[in-house]
Amino acid sequence: MIDFELSPRLKATRNMIHLFASSTLRPLARQYDEQEHEKPWDLLKMVHSFMKGGLGGGLGGGAEKEEPKEERKPRETNLATAVTVEEIFWGDAGIALAFPGGGLGGAAVQASGTPEQKEKFLARFAGDEPVWGAMAITEPEAGSDTANIKTTAVLEGDSWVLNGEKIFVTSGKSALEDSPGFVVVWATVDRKAGRAGIKPFIVEHGTPGMEITKIEDKMGIRCSDTVSISFMDCRIPKENILGSPEVVDKTKTEGFKKVMATFDATRPMVAAMAIGVGRAALDLLKETLLEQGVEIRYGINPNRMSALEREIIQMEADLKAARLLTWRACWMLDRGERNDLQASMAKAKAGAAVARITQKAVELMGPLGYSRELLLEKWMRDSKITDIFEGTGQIQLLITARRLLDFGRDQLK
Numbered sequence: 369m370i371d372f373e374l375s376p377r378l379k380a381t382r383n384m385i386h387l388f389a390s391s392t393l394r395p396l397a398r399q400y401d402e403q404e405h406e407k408p409w410d411l412l413k414m415v416h417s418f419m420k421g422g423l424g425g426g427l428g429g430g431a432e433k434e435e436p437k438e439e440r441k442p443r444e445t446n447l448a449t450a451v452t453v454e455e456i457f458w459g460d461a462g463i464a465l466a467f468p469g470g471g472l473g474g475a476a477v478q479a480s481g482t483p484e485q486k487e488k489f490l491a492r493f494a495g496d497e498p499v500w501g502a503m504a505i506t507e508p509e510a511g512s513d514t515a516n517i518k519t520t521a522v523l524e525g526d527s528w529v530l531n532g533e534k535i536f537v538t539s540g541k542s543a544l545e546d547s548p549g550f551v552v553v554w555a556t557v558d559r560k561a562g563r564a565g566i567k568p569f570i571v572e573h574g575t576p577g578m579e580i581t582k583i584e585d586k587m588g589i590r591c592s593d594t595v596s597i598s599f600m601d602c603r604i605p606k607e608n609i610l611g612s613p614e615v616v617d618k619t620k621t622e623g624f625k626k627v628m629a630t631f632d633a634t635r636p637m638v639a640a641m642a643i644g645v646g647r648a649a650l651d652l653l654k655e656t657l658l659e660q661g662v663e664i665r666y667g668i669n670p671n672r673m674s675a676l677e678r679e680i681i682q683m684e685a686d687l688k689a690a691r692l693l694t695w696r697a698c699w700m701l702d703r704g705e706r707n708d709l710q711a712s713m714a715k716a717k718a719g720a721a722v723a724r725i726t727q728k729a730v731e732l733m734g735p736l737g738y739s740r741e742l743l744l745e746k747w748m749r750d751s752k753i754t755d756i757f758e759g760t761g762q763i764q765l766l767i768t769a770r771r772l773l774d775f776g777r778d779q780l781k
Contacts, residue, residue: 389459
């Protein structure tokens with residue numbers, strides 16, 4: 369039997385996190401939106417001491433205990449994270465993305481690192497001081513088209529030498545300047561091999577030849593830092609590659625696919641982020657209407673509803689549909705099932721739905737919604753990133769179509 373109810377444990381967790389988001393994050397939201405590039409350090413240290421690397425920018429990345437396959441039992445780890453992420457992002461998306469932890473970089477190491485790499489790099493997130501991880505994929509000429517990555521990695525003796533430029537690296541400054549963290553850099557070891565030649569490399573903070581060249585001024589999520597990084601003869605240890613360095617037909621894109629599988633775990637979390645922001649906007653809209661004596665009449669014929677009532681009910685339906693897709697993707701992941709289709713569907717639905725919900729909330733509130741008196745305009749700005757990073761909405765729809773139609777990359781572009 370399908371059960372759409374959360375367990376009592378998860379409900380208790382959700383209530384606790386909601387209280388934290390309401391009392392601690394929401395009051396700081398406007399301040400750290402106005403003061404971009406500043407961080408609430410006291411709060412971040414408190415969050416770190418409580419979570420110890422378990423939420424990495426809302427995306428996990430802390431060390432996990434490995435269990436023999438035959439001893440594994442269905443868990444709620446990813447579902448619990450999605451529930452937690454939704455509540456935290458209900459509080460504030462910018463501050464939540466600034467939380468310390470492994471982020472995408474830590475998730476990549478967790479997904480495809482060796483036991484030695486996991487011990488070395490993931491353990492630092494459980495230390496006494498906040499630490500960040502990051503991932504660098506996007507380049508000036510390579511966004512969603514990862515096959516066009518031009519950053520190179522050349523093996524010279526016992527070192528890999530990286531050259532190239534990465535842009536839009538979330539938490540890059542936090543990982544490389546504000547803490548002893550690291551960034552997972554995607555580079556090609558053989559341009560002629562296309563995707564088969566692309567490998568991920570762990571580059572630690574303070575590595576010579578790596579430099580942050582720009583800190584972005586952004587439309588939304590302004591408390592979270594986003595940077596550009598250059599690599600000029602950046603030398604890292606030979607063992608800092610994730611996966612095999614070999615480019616052969618037998619394992620053709622194995623390493624690439626394994627790290628790409630990181631997104632099967634993180635894309636549902638991005639969907640949960642979007643849902644949290646969308647719910648914040650919808651909650652405020654309904655509360656304001658109720659204060660003005662406007663109640664939504666559920667259960668009546670849609671033809672008898674006002675345009676306002678139909679708009680709000682559609683917003684609620686879209687939000688709940690996105691949540692159910694997200695929970696399904698997490699439920700499958702917790703059971704070790706392939707969820708790439710469900711992860712892409714969840715992110716595509718949530719990103720598009722919440723962008724519309726926040727925009728519509730601003731519109732329905734009129735001048736007050738557009739003003740800075742309320743957080744609605746901020747939530748509209750914050751929401752858009754969830755439809756962009758970790759694969760745009762268009763890319764998610766493309767992945768979904770390929771899976772549903774059983775088409776390969778060459779058949780459907």
